Amino acid sequence: MQFMLLFSRQGKLRLQKWYVPLSDKEKKKITRELVQTVLARKPKMCSFLEWRDLKIVYKRYASLYFCCAIEDQDNELITLEIIHRYVELLDKYFGSVCELDIIFNFEKAYFILDEFLLGGEVQETSKKNVLKAIEQADLLQEVKTHRIKYETIVFSL
């Protein structure tokens, strides 16, 4: 997979993950172009489109479009499956996820994605394992954030 984009129906980017190194300028250009093309497609059309020399696989969940770019030889259906799996993961983590969850906790959305995919390849196929890793890492983080808050209180007293 080359990259993954999440954007809203209004064309606002909600998440972007690039597995190929590109300059910011190129990224912006690609994003703009793709968001336009995908949004222009009607709901009943198929989830695949060819764009430059890549294949774009996208799917709409509620108001959010999940859009992946894969190479010519990659399997489209498995990419749809990846998107779906990611949505499931987000759903499990946030508890019936909505767009706002991803907006306000965008770093968490990234962390989940990073546990699921690495370098554009599926890293962990088990949902349970992904969530476990995230939870444990969060635990590590939470403990420390609590500690910081505690320190703050001590100092401000």
Add this chain to the structure above:
Amino acid sequence: MALKMVKGSIDRMFDKNLQDLVRGIRNHKEDEAKYISQCIDEIKQELKQDNIAVKANAVCKLTYLQMLGYDISWAAFNIIEVMSASKFTFKRIGYLAASQCFHEGTDVIMLTTNQIRKDLSSPNQYDTGVALTGLSCFVTPDLARDLANDIMTLMSHTKPYIRKKAVLIMYKVFLKYPESLRPAFPRLKEKLEDPDPGVQSAAVNVICELARRNPKNYLSLAPLFFKLMTSSTNNWVLIKIIKLFGALTPLEPRLGKKLIEPLTNLIHRNADWNLCFCVAVLISLSSGMPNHSASIQLCVQKLRILIEDSDQNLKYLGLLAMSKILKTHPKSVQSHKDLILQCLDDKDESIRLRALDLLYGMVSKKNLMEIVKKLMIHVDKAEGTTYRDELLTKIIDICSQSNYQYITNFEWYISILVELTRLEGTRHGHLIAAQMLDVAIRVKAIRKFAVSQMAMLLDNAHLIASNTQRNGICEVLYAAAWICGEFSEHLEEANQTLEAMLRPKVTTLPGHIQAVYVQNMVKLYASILQQKEQSGEKEAAQEITQLMIERLPQFVQSADLEVQERASCILQLIKYVQKLQVKEVPVAEEVIALFAGELNPVAPKAQKKVPVPEGLDLDAWINEPPSDSESEDEKPKTIFHEEEQRHSRHRQPEIDEEELARRREARKQEQANNPFYIKSSPSPQKRYQDTPGVEHIPVVQIDLSVPLKVPGMPMSDQYVKLEEERRHKQKLEKDKKKKKQKKEKRGKHHRHNSLHTESEEDIAPAHHVDIITEEMPENALPSDEDDKDPNDPYKALDIDLDKPLADSEKLPVQRHRNVETLKSPDAEVPLEEKKSKKPKKKEKKHKEKERDKGKKKEKEKKVVEEEEEEGKKKSSKHKKKKHKKEKEEKSKDKKKSKKKSHHSEEEPPQSVQNGTLDDEPLPPMSSYRLLAENPYIKMTYDIQGNLQNDSQVTVSVIFENKSTSFLKSMELNVLDSLNTKMLRPEGSSVHDGIPVPFQLPPGISNEAQFVFTLQSIVMAQKLKGTLSFIVKNDEGSTHEKLDFKLHFSCASYLITTPCYSDAFAKLLESGDLHMSSIKVDGISISFQHLLAKICFHHHFSVVERVDSCASMYSRSIQGHHVCLLVKKGENSVSIDGKCNDSTLLSNLLDEMKETLSKC
């Protein structure tokens, strides 16, 4: 100080966090930009603070802003600061920010190397994980090179969480640093059989991706993957494996056949993923199944069902799969033409494009016209330029494929091309033009027709070129002008065409087209001139000359240099012709001679294929290159010395201009490289003005609502009808012939004739078409390399993986300079010493004699050679010594030495007793057990307890070189368990191996000892390990590996300790020993041998022996007493044991049972 901190933290409470920022942005919809710039200012302030939490918060906000499209590259350094935070909370944010905004151009990225290395070796797996994840996004060639070894080590990390990440990231590393592939590949291959499914799937992913690009290097892995495919239940992995096989089957057709069965099983196995598999299988195997037309037929039928489905996704995939099958089995797909054409009407562009792809392979001579006709209708209907352009290129592709194979009527094709010129706003004008040129040049028979069509195009050029939006299509005028000029002899009304070319409007065309116009109007002019002169119309000839002279000046004024130059040159020529014409000299012949000769089509790759003549070295310097010290402006002087001087004399001021320009250029360069210089980018408006001749072109608006129909242009449709009629006629004729034939040959060829149906080949072309093949240079070298893209990043990974690893291919490992001073025996050290120490000595001697550099080098070489010889001698000496030793030992043994010796690999018969056992000869025994063996090396080992240290054992391993090569750089490594660990030199990690402190010449064996520490000794242990070594012979050196399992039996923790019978009796009486017993049946060897075996293999000593009963004793390194009472029955042996530890005892007895049962 404290107050400051308090203040800092209070301030921080008022800082915006990410949520506040997001909320703020949502609340400032009207003035978002202003709000964000305000936020960025705040963030900049926050980044200046020392508190890492504040910084992390700021970086987190920046990451969000980056997603919104704001540039945050200025904060790269701060991101690195946050990455290096010790707390995971912050580190995580830092790495996230880095992975989002770092790329190869980020200059601070090299500062991260050490930080990442530190994080990779962090004890916290999540630190390592987050570093790996981040690295996967921004790995650069430098990072890949520096960290490859660290990541490779992580591939064998104890935690699967790290292992799988490390395996996956290796793919990125390979891409950036292809040299790492070979050293890392063996370990990667190992991971295919990792116990953790996640790691396994990661390894499959990586190898599959690698193999997809260069499948031939991975053919040897096919059996392994086959096994995985039949055993794995993970659908994600299976899909990847199928994909891999898809890449492999074309190379190994037998594989395809073998795969059919397991794959069909897979499809049936689970319904949910059925479809996914179907498509994957079809796609991967369609290319690999040679003679399965029946199954292919079935596939195609199933696909038809998919395509007819209302679900657009299925339709798309059906078409996609169909196109894969098409490549190998075009016929079976062709029957579904109706369906495909139907898909062309689909609302969805993706599906239409897929269908178009399919059409490409479906055409035949019979249906080409029909299909293209349909496409032309679509071209007219199509909305949106992209799809229309796609249609256009497809039409051209379809028609021109395999050298115009399917075109029977080129007149039709030319008219199709002409019709395509009516397309508005296409980008592919040049494509149409190229086709026109190609056809006109290569199909001689069509030239007359082509010329007439092109003349018409030129006549109506105003329609094509008038609209500025349509200037893509005006490229066809380039072709039209050239064809009319080059083949002007076919032109009927040359005068009219010439006039059309001389119209003032022509000057609005792009420069390169005008240039072709100018050049070709002379050709036209020449042929007209000849025609008129031959028919004696002198006045007409002069008229045409006059016309040229009148109209050419408009081109002379052209801003385009090419046009100007050609025009002025030709104008002068024609003026001269005019002079001659006035004198009534016939000139046509001479003018026409300017363009004599025929142009032949040359293959596009012809130039590349011209073989280099023998003895020509293209890389050799023609002139010696100027030395680097010379500055640039000196260079021309040395070569064109005189000229330069003349220039400077005559044109002093211009030189100054040049110089100024040069300086300006230099300054620009400097500024471009100076990060502190703010560059002025040319505004778009300005650029527009710079382009010459765009604005002052008079644009004539024409009413486009009127359908463009060029008068007199033949419509391609009429050819379709004509063709049908023609075919019908042909058929009739053929039928007649057949009937005749039947009459003539009735009987004999009866069958043959009845089977004779109209096949594609029977359609005779309308014209006799002679397609000239493209010319290639003589003795051109055929090569396949033309098609490869030199910039393909995967090309570098085309590496033979089966070749053993060479010495030089080791991954660079970061070491401290003083590595030699480390006390750990390093295999490389002796090598280095060899090279550095000894030559020094000899050098000293030589220095006095000769100081010539070249000779010194030679000497050094010699020295090294001598060294090697010395080494050999040494080793042979060593060998001799060894033999001596062995002999000595043998003799010692004969003298009833009581202690065993572990220092030779084949122990001679030993007496192990303090009893009276010597009278009977004992069979040879060796305490050294086989550890592992391969064609190069054999390892045997023995484990001895250490009396001084109750938690250590020494493992002596004998390495025997079985090959004829030199073995070196041996390194032994084991995977430690919780209980048993190899003792490594301080500072080395648990994944480092221990170098074997010697090298092995052919046939030599030597022993090395490794110390292991253990906690509990009551249980036997097994440790997995690997010996890696380098095999060096005349052909080069290769890297080899040998895996082994080190078995720590409980007996190896015992130390043979003599014990007197009274002490033994006391021990038994003390009563704090646990008891256990075993009985082994079927013992045939003598009691004496039996005892000897127990003594030898289990480290016991006989305390007392009475007839067929003996008491034995041993002690463990941790002080456990073990007492045995061995009784021999007729055919059985019973052993009663007592020991402080019941587990140890039962394990010991089990081991003994095993030894005895072998007797």
